[in-house]
Amino acid sequence: MADVAERAGVSTSTVSRTLRGLSTVSPEVRARVEQAARELHFAVSRQAASLVTGRTGSVAVLVPTLGSWFMGSALSGLAPLLRSAGMELTVYVIPDLAERTSFFERLPARRNADALLVFSFDLTDEETARLDNLGMPVIYVSQHVAGRPSVYVDDVAGALRGTRHLLHLGHRRIAFVQSVSARGFSFSSHERLLGYRQALTEAGVPLDDDLVVATPAGDKRGAAEAVGRLLSLREPPTAVFAEQDEIAVAVIWTLRATGIEVPGQMSVLGFDDQPSAEWFDLTTVAQSPSDVGRTAGELALALVNDTEVDRERHIVLPTHVIPRATTAPPPVTRGPRDDSGRPPRGRWAPRG
Amino acid sequence: MADVAERAGVSTSTVSRTLRGLSTVSPEVRARVEQAARELHFAVSRQAASLVTGRTGSVAVLVPTLGSWFMGSALSGLAPLLRSAGMELTVYVIPDLAERTSFFERLPARRNADALLVFSFDLTDEETARLDNLGMPVIYVSQHVAGRPSVYVDDVAGALRGTRHLLHLGHRRIAFVQSVSARGFSFSSHERLLGYRQALTEAGVPLDDDLVVATPAGDKRGAAEAVGRLLSLREPPTAVFAEQDEIAVAVIWTLRATGIEVPGQMSVLGFDDQPSAEWFDLTTVAQSPSDVGRTAGELALALVNDTEVDRERHIVLPTHVIPRATTAPPPVTRGPRDDSGRPPRGRWAPRG
DNA sequence: TTGAAAGCGCTAACAT
DNA sequence: ATGTTAGCGCTTTCAA
Numbered sequence: 001m002a003d004v005a006e007r008a009g010v011s012t013s014t015v016s017r018t019l020r021g022l023s024t025v026s027p028e029v030r031a032r033v034e035q036a037a038r039e040l041h042f043a044v045s046r047q048a049a050s051l052v053t054g055r056t057g058s059v060a061v062l063v064p065t066l067g068s069w070f071m072g073s074a075l076s077g078l079a080p081l082l083r084s085a086g087m088e089l090t091v092y093v094i095p096d097l098a099e100r101t102s103f104f105e106r107l108p109a110r111r112n113a114d115a116l117l118v119f120s121f122d123l124t125d126e127e128t129a130r131l132d133n134l135g136m137p138v139i140y141v142s143q144h145v146a147g148r149p150s151v152y153v154d155d156v157a158g159a160l161r162g163t164r165h166l167l168h169l170g171h172r173r174i175a176f177v178q179s180v181s182a183r184g185f186s187f188s189s190h191e192r193l194l195g196y197r198q199a200l201t202e203a204g205v206p207l208d209d210d211l212v213v214a215t216p217a218g219d220k221r222g223a224a225e226a227v228g229r230l231l232s233l234r235e236p237p238t239a240v241f242a243e244q245d246e247i248a249v250a251v252i253w254t255l256r257a258t259g260i261e262v263p264g265q266m267s268v269l270g271f272d273d274q275p276s277a278e279w280f281d282l283t284t285v286a287q288s289p290s291d292v293g294r295t296a297g298e299l300a301l302a303l304v305n306d307t308e309v310d311r312e313r314h315i316v317l318p319t320h321v322i323p324r325a326t327t328a329p330p331p332v333t334r335g336p337r338d339d340s341g342r343p344p345r346g347r348w349a350p351r352g
Numbered sequence: 353m354a355d356v357a358e359r360a361g362v363s364t365s366t367v368s369r370t371l372r373g374l375s376t377v378s379p380e381v382r383a384r385v386e387q388a389a390r391e392l393h394f395a396v397s398r399q400a401a402s403l404v405t406g407r408t409g410s411v412a413v414l415v416p417t418l419g420s421w422f423m424g425s426a427l428s429g430l431a432p433l434l435r436s437a438g439m440e441l442t443v444y445v446i447p448d449l450a451e452r453t454s455f456f457e458r459l460p461a462r463r464n465a466d467a468l469l470v471f472s473f474d475l476t477d478e479e480t481a482r483l484d485n486l487g488m489p490v491i492y493v494s495q496h497v498a499g500r501p502s503v504y505v506d507d508v509a510g511a512l513r514g515t516r517h518l519l520h521l522g523h524r525r526i527a528f529v530q531s532v533s534a535r536g537f538s539f540s541s542h543e544r545l546l547g548y549r550q551a552l553t554e555a556g557v558p559l560d561d562d563l564v565v566a567t568p569a570g571d572k573r574g575a576a577e578a579v580g581r582l583l584s585l586r587e588p589p590t591a592v593f594a595e596q597d598e599i600a601v602a603v604i605w606t607l608r609a610t611g612i613e614v615p616g617q618m619s620v621l622g623f624d625d626q627p628s629a630e631w632f633d634l635t636t637v638a639q640s641p642s643d644v645g646r647t648a649g650e651l652a653l654a655l656v657n658d659t660e661v662d663r664e665r666h667i668v669l670p671t672h673v674i675p676r677a678t679t680a681p682p683p684v685t686r687g688p689r690d691d692s693g694r695p696p697r698g699r700w701a702p703r704g
Numbered sequence: 705t706t707g708a709a710a711g712c713g714c715t716a717a718c719a720t
Numbered sequence: 721a722t723g724t725t726a727g728c729g730c731t732t733t734c735a736a
Contacts (some may be wrong), residue, residue, distance in 0.1 A: 001713065011723045016570035016715060026721060041485060043462035047402045048713035051728045058397060058442070066431065067424040076419040088464070090410070091441045093431035110395040112440070133393060218627060249631050275570060276628045279601050353729065363707045368731060378705060400729035403712045 001044070007036040019044055046088070050169045058088035059300055060113035062103070064120055065095055069288045072292040074141070077290030078117070081297040087114070094121075102129055115300040119143050136304035137311075141296045142188065144314065149303065151296040151315045153287045155188040157320030159195025159241070162269050162285040165321050166239045167203045170329045171267060173189065174200065175230050175237035177223075179213040179248050192243050193269060211237055215247060223250030226267055227258070238266060238330035245270035246282055252326065254281060263328035272321055281325035353396070359388040371396055381423030385608070398440070410440035411652055412465035414455070416470045416472055420447055421626040422641045423471065430469070433649040439466070446473075456482055467652040469493050489655035489663075493648045495542065496666065501655065503648040505639045505669045507540040508672030511547025511593070514621050514637040517673050518591045519555045523619060526552065527582050527589035529575075529599050530566040543594050544623060547634055567599060575602030579610070585649055590618060590682035597622035597629045597636055604632060604678060615680035633677035643669055 005012045018025050018033040050056045059082055063071050082089050090113055104127050109116050120142040131138045140150040166174050177197045178189050197207055204227045213229050215222035230237055242248035248270030252262050262268050270277055271284035295315055304311045357364045368488040370377050372434035411434055415423050434441050442465055446452045461468050472494040483490045492502040526549045528540050549559055564703045565581050567574035581590050582589055594600035600622030604614050612621050613634050622629055646669055654661045
C-alpha cells in the first residue's frame with residue numbers, strides 16, 4: 001500500500017480511504033490512486049486490515065460433507081450472496097466424529113471469521129455452549145436450536161402434506177422409510193416422521209410402528225431389507241413415504257427388481273426434489289436448499305452488521321408436493337386380508 | 353496472547369513458541385502455557401500471524417459451481433487433506449461471466465491465500481497470465497495448462513476404453529453425445545471426443561460427424577432432440593456414448609419413452625460413475641473426483657512448502673470402465689440398411 | 705531456554 | 721480533503 005501511495009503521490013491513509021470507497025476523497029486523487037493500484041496489481045491484505053478492524057471479512061460454514069445434493073445446493077445459494085457483500089467463504093468439513101471432536105476442541109474458526117453457519121448437525125448442549133462463546137454470531141441451519149438464530153425447512157409440514165397426498169389417493173397402509181444417520185448428523189428425520197404421524201392421526205388412521213423402517217441412504221442392500229420387512233408384514237403397505245429422494249429411488253429399485261409395479265401396486269413418495277427425482281418421475285416433497293443457504297447468509301450478514309436483528313430469530317422455509325408418476329391410488333382389493341388383493345410376493349427377498 | 357502469557361507467567365514470545373510446537377520450550381513451561389491457553393479458550397489469530405509470516409494458512413479454490421457431483425466430490429477429497437495440514441479452505445464460486453470478469457479483475461485471492469486451485473475453467477491466455485502474477489502457486493485442476501502444474505483425469509484414455517468396450521460388443525455405428533457448456537467452463541468434452549475418435553480409427557470404423565450431437569446436460573428436451581437426430585439418420589447408431597452420466601440418463605429416459613429398449617435395441621454408455629449411474633445400472637467410464645481433489649491438494653501443499661517440486665508437473669489420473677446393464681451386443685440385423693433390423697421408429701419424436 | 709523489542713500492513717483517531 | 725501517528729496481535733531477530 002505504501003508503494004501505491006508513493007506512486008499516486010499521497011499518504012497511505014488516502015489510499016486506504018480510496019480503496020474502501022469512503023467519500024472523503026477528492027475525485028482527482030481518487031482517480032490517481034485507483035490507477036496506481038491497478039498498475040501495481042494491488043489488493044488489500046484482509047489479514048492486515050482485520051487486525052485493525054477486528055473483522056475478518058469472511059463467513060465460515062461448518063458442514064458434514066460437500067458431496068450431498070443438499071449441501072451443494074445450499075452453498076451455491078449462499079456463495080453469491082457473500083460475494084456481493086464482499087465476504088469470503090471459508091468451509092470447515094467435518095465428516096466424522098474425530099474431526100468433529102477436534103473442531104469443537106480447537107474451534108479454529110475463532111477469530112478467523114465474522115460469523116459461523118452450522119449446517120445439519122445434531123449438536124450436544126455442550127457443543128452449543130462452546131459455540132455460544134465463540135465470539136461471533138452463529139447461525140444454525142437445518143436444525144432448530146432454541147434461543148439461537150436458526151434457518152430450516154418446515155419438515156413437519158412437508159411430511160404432513162406428503163402423507164396427506166397419499167391419504168387423498170386412498171392409501172391407508174402407508175409406510176415410512178427413515179434414514180439411519182450414524183454420526184450425529186441431523187437430516188430432519190425426526191421432524192419428517194412427526195409430520196407423517198400427524199397426518200395419519202388427523203385422518204384417523206392408526207399408527208403402526210411396523211410400518212416405520214430405517215435404512216442407510218444410498219444403500220441398495222439396506223433398502224432391500226427395509227422393503228422386505230414391509231412386504232412380509234401380515235398387512236403390507238400400499239404406499240411408501242421415503243424420508244429422502246435418495247431412499248425413495250432405492251425403494252423403487254428394489255420394488256421393481258422384485259416385480260412389484262410402481263405406482264400400480266405400490267406408491268412411492270420422496271422428499272427433497274433433487275435432480276434425480278425428475279429422472280425417476282418421482283412424486284416428492286420439494287424443498288429449496290439454495291433458499292436455505294441464501295436466507296441463512298442474509299441472517300448472518302445482518303447479525304454481523306449488527307442491524308437490529310432478533311438474535312433468536314427462527315426462519316422457517318416452505319415445502320410443496322410435486323405430483324409425478326410414482327404415486328397413484330392403491331390397487332383395488334377385494335377386502336382387507338384377502339391375499340389376492342396384495343402385491344405379488346414371489347421374489348421380494350433381498351438379493352445379494 | 354498477552355493474557356495467556358500473563359496467566360502462565362511467561363512472555364508472549366514463549367507462548368508463541370509453545371503454541372507453534374517449537375522444541376525450544378522447556379516441558380514445564382510448555383505445560384503451564386498450554387493449560388493457560390486452554391483455560392482462556394485461546395486460539396491464535398491467523399490474521400495477525402500471517403501479517404508476520406507472510407503466509408495466510410489457507411488454500412483457495414476457484415470453482416464454477418458447488419452443486420455438481422464432480423465439484424462436491426473433489427472438494428470432499430480436498431478438505432480433509434487441508435485440515436490435516438492445518439490449512440483452511442476458502443471457496444470462490446464463479447457461476448457466470450460477470451462474476452468471472454470481476455474475479456480476474458480484482459483477484460481477491462491475492463495475498464489472502466497461500467495457493468489457488470482453479471477447477472474446470474477454460475481460461476483465456478490473458479486470464480492465465482493474470483494468475484501467473486498472483487504471487488502464489490496456482491494449480492490447474494481438470495484442465496491441461498502447458499507449463500503450469502495441472503491435475504486431471506485421463507479423459508482421452510477413458511473415452512478410448514469406453515468406445516473400445518462398445519466396439520468389442522460388436523457395435524460399429526456408435527454415436528457420441530457431447531454436452532454444450534455455454535459459459536467457458538471445461539468439462540473435458542474435447543478430450544473425451546478425441547478418445548472416442550481414436551478408438552474408432554484404430555478399429556477401422558469410419559468417423560461420421562452425423563453421429564456426434566450435443567445437448568445441455570440435465571435437460572430432457574435437449575436430450576430428446578439429440579436422440580431424435582440420431583434416430584432419424586439413414587443409418588442410426590446401435591450404441592450411444594454420452595460424455596457424462598447425466599446425459600446418458602437423459603438419453604436412456606428418452607429412448608425408453610420412445611419405446612426403444614436399452615440395451616436390447618440400443619446400448620448406452622456414460623462417463624463419470626456418479627451415484628445415479630448405479631441406480632440406472634448404467635455402464636460407464638468411472639473417474640474419481642475425490643482423488644482429483646486430494647491429489648491437487650497434495651500438489652498445492654508441496655508447492656506452498658517449496659519442497660523440491662517440478663513446477664510444471666502434470667498429474668494424470670486413471671479411469672476404468674464399469675460394465676453394467678445398459679450395454680450389450682447390437683441387435684441382430686439381416687444386413688446393413690435393412691429396415692427390419694433397425695430399432696422401431698414409431699414414437700421417437702421429442703415430446704413436449 | 706527465555707525475554708525485550710521491532711515491525712509485518714493496515715485502519716482510525718487526531719491534527720491540519 | 722489529506723497527512724501523521726499510534727497501535728491491532730502476532731512472529732522473529734537479538735540479547736541474556
